Amino acid sequence: MKTSLALLLFMLTFQINNAQKTELKISTGYHFSSGSQYFISDMDNSYNSFSSKRIDASLGRGLAIAAGINYFFNSWMGISTDIGYKKTMPAVSGKTEFNSFTDYSYSEENKWNAELLEVSPALILKIPGNKINPYSKFGLVVPIYSKIKVTGNYSSRSFGMQTNTGENTKILRLKNTIGYAASIGIAPELKNKKFSLLAEIQLLSHSIQAKKSTLTSDISNGVEKIDTYNTAAKETIYVKELANQSYNPDEPRKEIGFSLPYSSIGLNIGLSIKL
Numbered sequence: 001m002k003t004s005l006a007l008l009l010f011m012l013t014f015q016i017n018n019a020q021k022t023e024l025k026i027s028t029g030y031h032f033s034s035g036s037q038y039f040i041s042d043m044d045n046s047y048n049s050f051s052s053k054r055i056d057a058s059l060g061r062g063l064a065i066a067a068g069i070n071y072f073f074n075s076w077m078g079i080s081t082d083i084g085y086k087k088t089m090p091a092v093s094g095k096t097e098f099n100s101f102t103d104y105s106y107s108e109e110n111k112w113n114a115e116l117l118e119v120s121p122a123l124i125l126k127i128p129g130n131k132i133n134p135y136s137k138f139g140l141v142v143p144i145y146s147k148i149k150v151t152g153n154y155s156s157r158s159f160g161m162q163t164n165t166g167e168n169t170k171i172l173r174l175k176n177t178i179g180y181a182a183s184i185g186i187a188p189e190l191k192n193k194k195f196s197l198l199a200e201i202q203l204l205s206h207s208i209q210a211k212k213s214t215l216t217s218d219i220s221n222g223v224e225k226i227d228t229y230n231t232a233a234k235e236t237i238y239v240k241e242l243a244n245q246s247y248n249p250d251e252p253r254k255e256i257g258f259s260l261p262y263s264s265i266g267l268n269i270g271l272s273i274k275l
């Protein structure tokens with residue numbers, strides 16, 4: 001009995017090990033906005049009116065590059081880990097307007113460019129014995145580095161006359177908020193069976209919270225003024241709740257935080273190499 005059990009365990013171990021397979025892979029693609037967020041605020045009182053629109057598309061749209069490894073436990077199930085880089089292309093636009101009933105107005109148009117480095121662990125399921133090797137993936141998306149560069153062109157008018165024009169640059173740092181991803185694709189083998197093509201559609205659900213922003217440049221009427229600003233004017237920390245706070249010019253100011261949309265639908269192609 002013991003000999004039979006040992007033989008059965010040996011055969012199962014041999015079959016599992018024989019089915020195990022490791023692949024290296026690289027891919028690139030373009031992701032389209034699958035959801036957008038309008039941060040719109042309109043305020044009116046007896047003195048002025050204010051309106052802003054921060055985001056009109058997902059920052060997840062744009063170029064995507066990834067490299068990673070697949071490890072299969074058997075012919076139909078495995079796990080994968082990817083490291084991916086994404087860059088918003090084209091930039092997302094926004095606009096802010098302020099109008100005072102005392103004949104003063106301010107308008108600013110923004111461009112939002114995001115860069116994101118992320119790790120994506122996932123479960124892989126595939127249909128064995130098929131020439132095109134269809135598969136599906138379900139996993140997480142964990143940002144490890146994220147930055148948004150916001151450039152603005154602004155102008156102000158008073159009593160119908162233009163009083164100021166300029167350009168400013170702000171850098172936003174984000175919190176590493178976890179997202180979710182699902183993919184379906186095919187991986188047909190090439191003549192050299194160590195190589196396979198990859199083609200997949202990926203659906204990403206992701207929203208990342210702002211952590212801190214820093215104004216790095218403000219060129220007003222051709223003159224750089226950033227060195228004249230104190231810390232409170234240049235830096236903002238985003239928090240969940242605002243308690244009573246006193247103004248300190250040497251410390252960043254605090255504002256209520258907000259989330260930025262990164263959801264997308266992506267088309268990726270690539271290559272896998274069996275080890």
